[in-house]
Amino acid sequence: MALYAIGDLHLHYQSTLKSRRQMTERVWKNHEEKLRRNCEALLTPEDTLVLVGDHSWGRKLSECEEDLRFITDLPGRKILTRGNHDMFWDAGKTGELNRLFEGKLEFLQGGFARYGDYALVATKGACFEGPFYLDRRGRILGWDEENAEQARKLVTREAERLRAGLEEAKAAGCRKLLIFLHYPPTSILEEESVFTRLAEEYGAEQLVYAHIHGETRYGDSILGDFRGTRYSLVSGDYLKWQPLKLLD
Ligand SMILES: [Fe+2]
Numbered sequence: 375m376a377l378y379a380i381g382d383l384h385l386h387y388q389s390t391l392k393s394r395r396q397m398t399e400r401v402w403k404n405h406e407e408k409l410r411r412n413c414e415a416l417l418t419p420e421d422t423l424v425l426v427g428d429h430s431w432g433r434k435l436s437e438c439e440e441d442l443r444f445i446t447d448l449p450g451r452k453i454l455t456r457g458n459h460d461m462f463w464d465a466g467k468t469g470e471l472n473r474l475f476e477g478k479l480e481f482l483q484g485g486f487a488r489y490g491d492y493a494l495v496a497t498k499g500a501c502f503e504g505p506f507y508l509d510r511r512g513r514i515l516g517w518d519e520e521n522a523e524q525a526r527k528l529v530t531r532e533a534e535r536l537r538a539g540l541e542e543a544k545a546a547g548c549r550k551l552l553i554f555l556h557y558p559p560t561s562i563l564e565e566e567s568v569f570t571r572l573a574e575e576y577g578a579e580q581l582v583y584a585h586i587h588g589e590t591r592y593g594d595s596i597l598g599d600f601r602g603t604r605y606s607l608v609s610g611d612y613l614k615w616q617p618l619k620l621l622d
Pocket residue numbers: 382384428585586587
């Protein structure tokens with residue numbers, strides 16, 4: 375039994391592809407097939423795969439059915455967390471999605487799921503992504519204050535959701551914790567954040583995030599060990615569609 379994670383499948387079996395990167399970069403060519411083959415070689419029916427947001431380009435559930443079927447057909451237990459592009463999934467509809475896909479897929483948002491004696495705590499997260507104003511050498515001179523203010527509000531709300539999930543897991547007697555965020559835990563301006571402080575405060579063993587695409591951006595947030603927690607980026611293109619093993 376092992377736990378794996380990967381994010382950002384950005385499937386589009388029934389919907390329009392909306393990313394230039396996905397249309398032009400080699401890593402995205404037939405990425406669904408690469409992922410399927412890797413999962414079939416790697417995962418057994420006893421394993422669990424956490425899909426860390428941005429599952430589908432579909433805007434409503436009826437445009438995501440084939441994408442979700444593709445995920446259903448991957449081996450093992452599948453837990454989906456929410457990304458910024460998952461328009462089919464309002465936070466308030468998580469219960470309904472779980473009823474609809476019972477026995478096939480688990481949708482996890484703002485609570486926790488059990489994996490052995492671990493609690494997997496997930497929420498979308500948030501971080502400030504600009505726009506930034508750069509000088510000719512690409513150094514940051516400033517940023518859009520209105521967007522920064524909006525991001526601060528989202529960070530506060532998401533941090534509350536994360537704390538609530540961590541508390542729920544603790545109240546249920548779970549001592550071992552893994553945190554899943556779709557957004558990276560820090561912006562490019564930060565060394566730490568409310569999310570890294572929560573990971574430290576609750577003693578989370580790992581914090582897993584996705585969302586970051588493209589070689590030049592993979593180092594935007596924390597990678598590796600930081601204050602007792604291991605940080606991993608699991609966006610599919612970063613992992614070249616090979617799920618990352620988190621736990622045996
Ligand atoms: Fe993405």
